[in-house]
Amino acid sequence: MTEPALDPDSRPGTAPGAAAETAAAPDPVALRERAVGALTAARDRTTLLTSCVADPDLTAQHSPLMSPLVWDLAHIGNQEEQWLLRAVAGQEAIRPEIDGLYDAFEHPRSERPSLPLLPPAEARAYAADVRGRALDVLDGAAFHGTRLTEAGFAFGMIAQHEQQHDETMLITHQLRRGPQALSAPDPDPAPVSAGPPEVLVPGGPFAMGTSAEPWALDNEKPAHVREVPAFHIDTAPVTNAAYLAFIEDGGYDTERWWAPAGWAHVRRHGVHAPLFWHRDGGQWLRRRFGVTEVVPPDEPVLHVSWYEADAWARWAGRRLPTEAEWEKAARFDPATGGSMRYPWGDADPGPAHANLGQRHLRPAPAGSYPEGASPLGVRQLIGDVWEWTASDFLPYPGFRAFPYREYSEVFFGGEYKVLRGGSFAVDPVACRGTFRNWDYPIRRQIFSGFRTARSAAGAA
Template sequence: MRVILEPPAGRAAPGPWKARAVEALTAARARQRRMLQGLPESVLVQQHSPLMSPLAWDVAHVANQEEQWLLRALGAPALVLAEVDALYDAFRHPRAARCHLPLLTPAQAFAYADRVRAAVLDFLASVPEDSDAPLLRGGLVYGLVVQHEQQHLETLCATLQLMTGHPYQPPVRPRPRPGRAAQGEVYLPGGLVRLGSDAPWGYDNERPARLAHVPGFLLDSHPVTNGDYAVFVAAGGYTDARWWDPTGFEWVRAEGIAHPQFWLPQEGGRWLRRRFGWMEPLPPDEPVQHVCWYEADAYARWAGKRLPTEAEWERAASGLAHAARSQPWGEAPWDAARANLDGDTWGPSPVGAHPTGTTPEGVSGLFGDVWEWTASAFQGHEGFVAFPYREYSEVFFGTEYRVLKGGAWASAPVAVRNSFRNWDYPIRRHIFAGFRCARDAR
């Protein structure tokens, strides 16, 4: 990994950020401990899926990244030897091979994380809040590290969902509030839209902010639900090549896939689903999740629609440029009434359960519950400049990955914004992803 010392032009001016950084770092670490407390060492070191790292690897990896960026990159001395860096280098070791490395034990990993955090908070006192240094402008590097930790906590949630030998029981499973979603589509007039972001804690792949014309289109007022998707399954959607991208249909046939991951068919057309440590009837009014891009694309074709582009999704969330908003509902800070984020619900809410998060134009559920697949490949925006290292975004640009927007129930608010870009392979189903449909306005 080669650090890039000069940021792209146009970054926001410095401002008070230390208190926000401490609060966000503390919240992320407290969430990690709540999630993993009580799990035996055998579970923490086990490879639960070739798609995922051992849980203890993520703990030490997060700490190592924090040490590298919030201590060493800012001039503080190293706490560990370079050999530890190598063990927790995500590019050097594929996930499926990490369980074979001489990793720190879980107790050592947690102790290392605590040692790093104490050093970071101590060193922070000497960091100037008004620095114009590239990594410190607006607290950029602290924002990147906080988001990195929270993104790994979402990864831990996915690993816990994949566990079979030791079913995970979340600390709580709140009863979802009832939904009151309007049905149908919303027409979104075309016009100039502000895309991307220059926010101090934004990633390089969101930059630069720019204006673009997005034509008018129709967008579903809420994500596709389990009940909607079950109709597609019952109609033989998985066996009809007309609806599928040819590569996706070949994958479905080769893998024997006939429904979303973690669904279990029952007699009479009913479904159960496996959620962490419990089995439950499939709630028809929740957004469908654990579907890949190919499945989302096939459903949209079957419904006579398509997936929205990334620009269309941002237009729905932000509005038109003359009245752009930073979040779907406006400028008020996130709270649990506006969107299902932060991981404490351990699953999606029924559509319409967060009416105060609806856009002024009537689109609901754009933040939280499920990541939403878009039609767009993951590419750099015009004017993209990698910062602070190319491996975060640039090496993934191309046609292999599809963009997801909006965050899921397991995502942290600090890592969800209109411009935030997630991406994954079009066959990935273990992530907390769903979708909504769009179509051209005629």
């Protein structure tokens, strides 16, 4: 993913405003428990991702698109220090001289291996020192007084930041050459009956975005009404088997399916299949975290760019859903007319709802998780694969950057396309029905797939 998509990075000095909005008094015990749990889960995952390989793999750059793993490790600690120790607690900097080294905007990923980075042991010690102090800050936190501390926002932001970097590091593990370093059980088989291939989402208004989710990030806000004409949407993401039919029909060699920039890109770079796929005789294989395996036909297709998703949709006589259509399919409850936090309701995600949190190292088969379906019967909107939408990354009406412009605002425009729903590599703390991700339309190393839509007959 692009740096902003998974790295909400900046320095506390850019935070606009400080006054808290009027809200009900939070339960400090519950907030503290939630924050401790989120921070601990993130650190456990970071430890797994940085301890499963030897130090040379931590300091190497496995792709110019990604940072060395050791950069991510120290950067996680540096962001936590800047926001929780300095901005929230007002403490003196522990190591101010390294701030510049771990500023994502000062040093692009391709340059980071040449920087005088902290070596692995020192990076681990630094991140651990910061975490110990941050937990002391959390132990005495008031959870009110400023927008940064209201409802524990800063702690939630840092937990999300670390989990987003964990997904970034998992992408690096996928790009890394060498023997398998990670393992996880496979998802369960999909239910025998997955329902119809598409459903109709009724036209009309719905509430998009959120003003109530306490740890929501700025680009998810504010809640606002969108009028969306009726449309049909796939009940599951597009599968490998369905995508393979496009390949075998000459999809990569037929210009009319492609946006002009996409056609130029696949011609220039010789793209002829999803990333990590290759043909061996009469079958297609893929490389997945150091293991070569036959491409499973019933899994959602993974590692495709926006251009590839768009071309497949055109070939199939369909289109990618807009961001508003995707969110309405994921959150709209036709029984009440309201918008829910998740497709299944307001409850936090559980193992029966979605494939999240690196519990598995692959998407579940298409049609899985019936308990996570929307009221209209759309499945796997959360988890499994990030889903490309047709929409550019733009602000909502009334958007206000908080706590810094560099998380979202500087990336608004037509250069990035929006992805929704999360992937198997996303932790629940960083995945909501309102959560927005974005990336360049050429990106394929990310855990990206798609589903398609079509306008309903007579829809405006």
